[in-house]
Amino acid sequence: MDGSTKTLPNNEKIGVILSPSFYWIRRELLPAKNAKQAKELAPSVFDTVIPHGDYSFMAVESQEQEQNESGEKEFFLFAYDTKAILASLEEKGASRGDIEAVWFAQTELLFEGALKIDENVTLVKNDKIVNRLPTQLIESEQSIQELSITHSKHTVELELYNGGWLDKTSFHALSIALIVLGITFLAELWLVKKDFANAEEKKEQMLQKYNLPQSSMQIKAILAETRDREFAQLKIRDNLLYVSNLQLLNGEQFQKIELIKNSIHIAVKLSKADRAEEVKAFFKKRFTVANPSMNGQILTVELK
Amino acid sequence: MRVQPLHVLLLLAAVTVYLAVTVFRTKEQLAPAHNNAVIAQTAGEEIKAMKTRWEDTKANMGKLNSVAKHPSIGAAKVSLHEEKNKAVILEAKGLDYIEFDLFCDKALGLTVPLRSLSIQRMGDYNGSVKLEVAK
Numbered sequence: 001m002d003g004s005t006k007t008l009p010n011n012e013k014i015g016v017i018l019s020p021s022f023y024w025i026r027r028e029l030l031p032a033k034n035a036k037q038a039k040e041l042a043p044s045v046f047d048t049v050i051p052h053g054d055y056s057f058m059a060v061e062s063q064e065q066e067q068n069e070s071g072e073k074e075f076f077l078f079a080y081d082t083k084a085i086l087a088s089l090e091e092k093g094a095s096r097g098d099i100e101a102v103w104f105a106q107t108e109l110l111f112e113g114a115l116k117i118d119e120n121v122t123l124v125k126n127d128k129i130v131n132r133l134p135t136q137l138i139e140s141e142q143s144i145q146e147l148s149i150t151h152s153k154h155t156v157e158l159e160l161y162n163g164g165w166l167d168k169t170s171f172h173a174l175s176i177a178l179i180v181l182g183i184t185f186l187a188e189l190w191l192v193k194k195d196f197a198n199a200e201e202k203k204e205q206m207l208q209k210y211n212l213p214q215s216s217m218q219i220k221a222i223l224a225e226t227r228d229r230e231f232a233q234l235k236i237r238d239n240l241l242y243v244s245n246l247q248l249l250n251g252e253q254f255q256k257i258e259l260i261k262n263s264i265h266i267a268v269k270l271s272k273a274d275r276a277e278e279v280k281a282f283f284k285k286r287f288t289v290a291n292p293s294m295n296g297q298i299l300t301v302e303l304k
Numbered sequence: 305m306r307v308q309p310l311h312v313l314l315l316l317a318a319v320t321v322y323l324a325v326t327v328f329r330t331k332e333q334l335a336p337a338h339n340n341a342v343i344a345q346t347a348g349e350e351i352k353a354m355k356t357r358w359e360d361t362k363a364n365m366g367k368l369n370s371v372a373k374h375p376s377i378g379a380a381k382v383s384l385h386e387e388k389n390k391a392v393i394l395e396a397k398g399l400d401y402i403e404f405d406l407f408c409d410k411a412l413g414l415t416v417p418l419r420s421l422s423i424q425r426m427g428d429y430n431g432s433v434k435l436e437v438a439k
Contacts, residue, residue, distance in 0.1 A: 171309050171313070174313060175312065175313065175316060178313070178316035178317055178319075178320050179316060181320050182316065182319055182320045182323055185320065185323035185324050185326075185327050186323055188327050189323060189326055189327045189330060192327060192330045192331055192334060193330060195334055196330060196333060196334050196337050199334065199337035199338045199340070199341045200337055200341075202341040202344075202345070203337070203340050203341040203344045206341065206344035206345045206348050207344055207348075209348060210344070210347075210348030210349075210351060210352055212344060212347070212348055212351075216340050216343050216344075219343060219344060219347045219348075220343070220347065222347070222351060223347045223350060223351055226350075226351050226354045226355065227350075227354070229354075229358065229417070230354050230357070230358060233358060233415075233417060233418060236418055236421075237412055237418075240412060240421070253425060254423070254425060255424075255425050256422075256423065256424050256425065257421070257422075257423040258420070258421065258422045258423070259418070259420050259421035259422070260420055261420075
């Protein structure tokens with residue numbers, strides 16, 4: 001793509017090679033071991049030689065390294081305006097989602113001399129640097145259609161896929177934050193699951209130890225039933241104690257105390273007949289007095 | 305094909321949310337699981353204690369025997385025998401009032417499942433007691 005390019009194909013996946021009109025390039029010997037270190041030096045290299053602007057930088061190690069006594073390496077340094085390139089791509093009809101990759105002509109078009117792109121643009125290689133010239137100014141025997149292009153791995157980072165709202169640093173920070181959060185949740189999940197398994201295991205052990213059913217409802221029912229049985233036995237003794245607390249006068253005595261099912265049958269010999277009401281009143285404080293009868297001096301009652 | 309950073313972020317966010325929801329749901333299940341374990345333990349201990357106290361047949365026979373063979377009560381007056389209807393009968397006849405008080409005190413103080421009880425006065429100074437205990 002050149003500034004003079006009218007349109008780009010839309011609705012299909014395309015790769016774009018940028019003409020030198022979209023970037024600044026310098027070939028430099030730098031004290032860097034690799035492209036990453038060279039890229040860090042790129043802003044200072046371009047600092048005073050290109051117009052002021054918001055540039056991104058890229059470094060590519062030269063394939064033809066020359067012997068250097070100081071151990072410096074040769075790099076191609078690129079400075080490019082991401083926003084300007086994206087605007088140009090969109091202006092020419094290419095949507096960001098359809099662009100698979102973008103390269104510089106410098107790294108993709110391997111030719112010697114001149115290479116005709118179209119009627120307006122011809123690229124020339126001068127001192128290893130690809131330059132753009134108007135076709136009218138130079139004769140070229142080779143055209144781009146005849147050139148076999150094998151793409152390099154040196155793609156231009158243009159934030160094509162996130163719409164530019166998230167820069168690389170923020171993307172990395174956000175990704176790391178989400179990964180850390182995910183790992184934290186994963187660890188917590190592991191601990192909670194372990195705790196859960198321990199609780200289940202403990203429950204199973206208790207059920208087995210005390211021979212209990214699985215459901216909590218059934219366990220509660222068995223417990224209530226057992227408590228009821230104990231309560232009933234304690235109540236029997238408490239009721240018998242209450243009966244035995246009857247204040248007897250001289251000559252009065254219990255003839256019979258019988259516990260049959262849930263009722264107490266009593267026969268008590270009284271000193272006089274009118275004592276019966278007092279005795280029944282005493283029993284009525286706790287029981288329902290049923291079937292009272294007097295046989296001579298003997299009062300018979302059933303306490304329920 | 306290049307992977308879209310936005311898609312990577314969305315995938316990471318989705319995985320994180322999924323894990324958060326899973327943790328939340330598992331935590332919700334944890335409290336009832338702990339509760340069930342505690343219920344099983346406390347109920348089991350209480351049921352076992354109550355059954356040991358009241359329904360241990362062998363121990364109950366020992367308790368009834370200790371009353372039947374009490375040295376202060378004439379051995380000939382007391383009998384202890386098992387019935388077919390899963391019951392044990394402890395019966396004492398012809399007790400004088402000292403023996404009667406002692407027998408009633410001891411027998412009714414036992415933690416045994418009492419089915420029925422009969423106390424009869426036989427004369428001015430004599431009485432009989434019969435207890436039916438579930439086996």
